[in-house]
Amino acid sequence: xxxxxxxxxxxxxxxxxxxxxxxxxxxxxxxxxxxxxxxxxxxxxxxxxxxxxxxxxxxxxxxxxxxxxxxxxxxxxxxxxxxxxxxxxxxxxxxxxxxxxxxxxxxxxxxxxxxxxxxxx
Numbered sequence: 001x002x003x004x005x006x007x008x009x010x011x012x013x014x015x016x017x018x019x020x021x022x023x024x025x026x027x028x029x030x031x032x033x034x035x036x037x038x039x040x041x042x043x044x045x046x047x048x049x050x051x052x053x054x055x056x057x058x059x060x061x062x063x064x065x066x067x068x069x070x071x072x073x074x075x076x077x078x079x080x081x082x083x084x085x086x087x088x089x090x091x092x093x094x095x096x097x098x099x100x101x102x103x104x105x106x107x108x109x110x111x112x113x114x115x116x117x118x119x120x121x
Contacts, residue, residue, distance in 0.1 A: 005054060009030055014066050023069065033096075035093040052090065077097045085117060
């Protein structure tokens with residue numbers, strides 16, 4: 001059996017970016033995370049003590065997004081993946097970070113970065 005857990009469209013206000021205005025004014029970031037817990041942490045035996053608590057996963061993500069500042073969304077997405085792999089018994093994690101107000105001077109819905117990492121990578 002393969003189990004995937006997804007936290008979709010978490011929204012945070014943070015200060016990531018290259019331009020001074022991004023660092024000073026901040027902006028909205030959207031984050032999706034998908035993870036595969038290790039078999040012993042899958043929760044399939046209905047034992048909450050063994051399962052990965054997604055409320056705790058959310059808190060780790062929130063801390064990384066809101067407490068540090070990154071120039072690049074790629075670095076932010078990688079930091080989230082690394083933080084989750086270091087904090088929980090996961091086999092693999094995929095992180096998507098979206099910046100809806102990317103300063104490109106052209107209309108677009110968002111810029112999105114996706115990073116996937118496996119335990120031990």
